[in-house]
Amino acid sequence: MTTPHPRAFVVGHPIAHSRSPLIHGHWLAEHGLAGTYERIDVPPDAFPAFVRGLREAGFAGGNVTIPHKEAAFRLAEVLTLRAERIGAVNTLWFEDGRLHGDNTDAxxxxxxxxxxxxxxxxxxxxxxxxxxxxxxxxxxxxxxxxxxxxxxxxxxxxxxxxxxxxxxxxxxxxxxxxxxxxxxxxxxxxxxxxxxxxxxxxxxxxxxxxxxxxxxxxxxxxxxxxxxxxxxxxxxxxxxxxxxxxxxxxxMLLHQAVPGFARWFGRTPHVTPALRARIVADLEGHG
CATH class of the missing domain: 3.40.50.720 (NAD(P)-binding Rossmann-like Domain)
Structure with missing residues (x-):
C-alpha cells in the first residue's frame, strides 16, 4: 500500500485572501515534494468538529488564522510554552498520536x-x-x-x-x-x-x-x-x-510559515528573495 502524500491546510473565516497556499506551494515545488496545502473556510461554530476530524481526513496539520486562533489553543492536546503564554495557536500538527499547537508569529x-x-x-x-x-x-x-x-x-x-x-x-x-x-x-x-x-x-x-x-x-x-x-x-x-x-x-508572514512546513513535510524551507518576489507580485496583482 502506498503512503498518501502529506496534506496540510490553512483554515479561517473568511480565507480566500490567504497567501499561505502560495507560500507553501512555492516550497513544495522548490523541494520537489509531493504534498498539498489547501485553503479551507470554516465558520466558528463548525471549527471544533473540523479539528476533531483532522486525523480522519488525513491531514498532517495546518495553519489557523482569524477568527480561530483562540479556539485552536483550547482544542490542541499539547501546547508549546510559547503558545501557552500567547493564548493562541496558529500552527497544528500531529506528533506521537496527539494534536500539538504552537504560535509561530513570535x-x-x-x-x-x-x-x-x-x-x-x-x-x-x-x-x-x-x-x-x-x-x-x-x-x-x-x-x-x-x-x-x-x-x-x-x-x-x-x-x-x-x-x-x-x-x-x-x-x-x-x-x-x-x-x-x-x-x-x-x-x-x-x-x-x-x-x-x-x-x-x-x-x-x-x-x-x-x-x-x-x-x-x-x-x-x-x-x-x-x-x-x-x-x-x-x-x-x-x-x-x-x-x-x-x-x-x-x-513576518513568510518566516512564521517555516516551522509548520517543516513539521508537515519534513523539510525546513528558507525565506528567499524569489519567494518574497512571488508574494509581492501576487499582492500587486490583486491590489
Missing amino acids: PGFLAHLDASLGAAWPEATGVAGGRAALVLGAGGAARAILVGLLELGLPRLIVANRSAERAESLTALDPTRVTAIAWGSVPAHLPETGLLINTTALGMAGQDALALDLAPLPGEAAVADIVYVPLETPLLAAARARGLPAVDGLG
Missing part, C-alpha cells in the same frame, strides 16, 4: 527583524541596553510579538492601545518589563524608543493612516509595521524619510 517576527536589520539589531537600536521597544496595539499580534521580545530578553517593553484596558492586560506577561501607556502618551515616549512596532490596522489599505511624527525617535531607532497591504505604509515611508531602517510586514 519567532516569525523576530526572524524577519534579524533578516532585515542584522542579528545585532538589539544592540544597534539600543533596546538591549535599556531603550524601549514600543508596541502599538494590544491584539493577538501584539501579544505574540511581546512574548517573542520577552523571550529574547529585552529589558523594557511598552505597549500602547486606544483601549487602555487592553494594553494594561498585556502587562501581566511580565509586570517587571512590560508597561502600558495611554495612546496619547506615545509621542512623549518616542525619544526613549529604539524599536517602534505597529500592530494595529492603521495604515492598512482602506484604513486611516497612523498619524505619528517620528522626529523624536533616536537616530539609531528602527520602525516595523506588521501591515503588508500596502507593503510601504505611511509609517514606514515616514521612517525612511528620516533615514531610519523600516521593516515591512510581509517578512
Whole structure:
C-alpha cells in the first residue's frame, strides 16, 4: 500500500485572501515534494468538529488564522510554552498520536527583524541596553510579538492601545518589563524608543493612516509595521524619510510559515528573495 502524500491546510473565516497556499506551494515545488496545502473556510461554530476530524481526513496539520486562533489553543492536546503564554495557536500538527499547537508569529517576527536589520539589531537600536521597544496595539499580534521580545530578553517593553484596558492586560506577561501607556502618551515616549512596532490596522489599505511624527525617535531607532497591504505604509515611508531602517510586514508572514512546513513535510524551507518576489507580485496583482 502506498503512503498518501502529506496534506496540510490553512483554515479561517473568511480565507480566500490567504497567501499561505502560495507560500507553501512555492516550497513544495522548490523541494520537489509531493504534498498539498489547501485553503479551507470554516465558520466558528463548525471549527471544533473540523479539528476533531483532522486525523480522519488525513491531514498532517495546518495553519489557523482569524477568527480561530483562540479556539485552536483550547482544542490542541499539547501546547508549546510559547503558545501557552500567547493564548493562541496558529500552527497544528500531529506528533506521537496527539494534536500539538504552537504560535509561530513570535519567532516569525523576530526572524524577519534579524533578516532585515542584522542579528545585532538589539544592540544597534539600543533596546538591549535599556531603550524601549514600543508596541502599538494590544491584539493577538501584539501579544505574540511581546512574548517573542520577552523571550529574547529585552529589558523594557511598552505597549500602547486606544483601549487602555487592553494594553494594561498585556502587562501581566511580565509586570517587571512590560508597561502600558495611554495612546496619547506615545509621542512623549518616542525619544526613549529604539524599536517602534505597529500592530494595529492603521495604515492598512482602506484604513486611516497612523498619524505619528517620528522626529523624536533616536537616530539609531528602527520602525516595523506588521501591515503588508500596502507593503510601504505611511509609517514606514515616514521612517525612511528620516533615514531610519523600516521593516515591512510581509517578512513576518513568510518566516512564521517555516516551522509548520517543516513539521508537515519534513523539510525546513528558507525565506528567499524569489519567494518574497512571488508574494509581492501576487499582492500587486490583486491590489
